Amino acid sequence: MFLHLGGDTVIPLKSVIAIGDLKFSRSPVNDEFLRTMREENMIVDISEGSPKSFVVTDKVVYLSAISSLTLKKRAGYLFDVDEEEE
DSSP: OEEEEETTEEEEGGGEEEEEESSSOOOHHHHHHHHHHHHTTOEEEOSTTOOOEEEEESSOEEEESSOHHHHHHHHHHHHHHHHHHO
């Protein structure tokens, strides 16, 4: 299954490690993590300058204009569908 992050970006759901919020749950740990990822050129900003969430994958971190709650709902819906098929 895949997760649509916004724009033209769709990623395999199995590559998602975490989905975090940028607008409401700022933390020093998240800020340091994102700063380090930016220094390592491992950030892909698909938010067009207004990120609301970040998605950690096994390769890079995506900044998305879609809220973390919406992304989590999309991912949860996909997991529910997968479980029903088994």
